[in-house]
Amino acid sequence: MRLACEKTTALGAVIGIGALSLPFLLMKENRVALGIPYLYHTLPGGPHVLLPITLLVMSLAAAFLPQRPAVRATKIVLGQLYLAVMLLALSLSGAVLVAPEAFGRVSPSTGFWLAVLAAYILIQGSLKNAPVVYPVRMFIGAAPLILALGLFLGGGLDSWAVVMEFANRRDRFMSELATHLYISLTAVGLATLIGVPLGVLAWKQRHLEKPVFGGVNGLQTIPSLALFGLMIAPLAYLSRQFPLLRELGVRGIGNAPALIAVTLYALLPITRNAYAGLAAIETGVIDSGRGMGMTRVELMRYVEVPIALPIMLSGVRVSTVQAIGNTAVAALIGAGGLGAFVFQGLGQGAPDLIVMGVLPIIALSIFVDRGLAVLIAVLTPPGQKDVLND
């Protein structure tokens, strides 16, 4: 009899075992010191190395069984347990290691991240094509994050370098997060107010299509750093000339140029999708709408908006995710935001501070992206579902 092997699970298990032979965490005496690596089995705390090995061997064995629902479920549980063991080991060892040191801290290393990858493969590989409804699927995916969050809130991750950087800057973190959201969301708002009419204009007046898209495409090709730099001189000049503008906060550096630059970048996806949304309406549909006696407003209400809106909104979605990323760069010209931590970390040679700035930016992007995707799905009429691929 030939043994059938579920390759994804096998791969996950093998990576998991490999992860145990690599440096699992780094112990640092202070925030800029080079770390001392620890392998899993040399850790002073956490479950014995035989526990994760057993979990992985069981997963590997499960890969050779017929993939019945019960087997799939078992693999998911094994993957979750494996990840929990890793987090626990990191938390417990960290506490033991930093105890004697005044500025000591730990960072996860290659072995830990590889273990996370292995767990992801084990869990998602078994979830794929599984007859699981969406909320359950989301919960299974989010379970490790919930565990990590619980550990974090319970103080279990206090020895982590990233967490320490955060603890030292808790108040500033919140205000930078607020600034970050303010800049990126305001910019998207402004870009929508400008971009949608531009897209509509390009659609209505075919001769304006080229100049409009030439303009917004051109803006997109300027490197973001250069655009921020370009903004400094003219805004500084304006600010000096007009006291009113200065009072409003318009200066060569800071919020105003950041807002303008991020807005300009957000323009292309919004303008393009506003145009594409309208262009997706077949001419016959508009002709028959008019022919049936729709007024201008009725044509918008019954035809143009329902058909174009989902596509327009997906432009806003792309722009928002981009704007959150671009706002990080805006910290360079003193606009603040989470990027400030990244550049501070770069300047101080403190990688953990960089990570502390980057993680919430990523989380924010994913959160906003999914949120808008749900909103778009709700607003898309049933007949238009095939228009959007996502």
Next chain:
Amino acid sequence: MIEFEHVVKEYNGVSAVDDISLELPAGKICVFIGPSGCGKTTSLRLINRMIEPSSGTIRLDGTPVSKIRAEELRRGIGYVIQSVGLLPHMSVRENIGIVPRLLGWDKHKRDTRADELLELIGLSPGAYRDKLPHELSGGEAQRVGVARALAADPPVLLMDEPFGAVDPLGREVLQREFLSLNRELKKTVVFVTHDLDEAIRLGDRIVLMRSGKVVQDDIPERILGAPRNEFVREFVGADRALKRLSCFTVESHMHKAAFLDRALLQNGRPPEDMQVNGTGMLWIVDAGEVLVGMCRRSGGKWGDVREVRAEELGVTTVSSLRDALSRLLGRGLKAVPVLSDDHRLVGEVRLTDIEAVNQSDGYV
């Protein structure tokens, strides 16, 4: 009734419609036909003010259309176009209900009307009302397009190549359905096509256009039988004699047929002393007068009775002479039987009848 009075439409000094005057009678199907760019679609769109004329007047039942607010005018005129233009995000029922909705009907009334119309166009309301346009075949979408145009029961229908995007087989079915539908509804229909066969099949009147002018405005048989000039002659083609036969129904040209009840056959043959006139064809029927066989007399003797399937051999009263000719040639017969809907024998059409049609009216 729709009247065109010296209507001109110019684009940058070029006339798309060049001084047209026409009267389109109420309750008839009037077909605008001509090569592309002849102004037929422009003429149609002038009626519901999708295009405004440069000069001249169009009257709808005596009122100049320019005196009616464009939206109001259009809500009172059914509009069907080649691409159908169903709203992709609305169900079939909602699509049919658009004009009633614009007119402020309540939902219950709209839905009842939509079901009624689906029934009328031969789509089961239960199966179709909740479908989305992309779930319909081309022919179904086109039927829904017609239903939508009829929703508010407008007296006038404008149809711009409505069946043009449907495959030839489906197109004929749609044409036949539409013809019988309008025989019942008696709408004033303005129909644009470039397909001459379609124009002949559907039109009570054909307006042949070229370069924005009306070349000939006539009943179909005269467009084919008495082309006014070389352009018309060329446009209708060398086979116009054949096409012209489509204009005539069997009903108006059939003869009484000789027939015999099956029970009266002697040894499987008609009585020797039975005589028939004309083509020498004798149709054998059963007790219910349904055609079951035929027999030919040649050299003063009856041949064998051949069993026939009525629906394969016969034509119906509403068939065109062209159909009849096709049967005659296909079977190598001198006459074909004409049957009622339930296959009872009501007469016959002879090859000589068809020859006579093309020799009448001085047609050569």
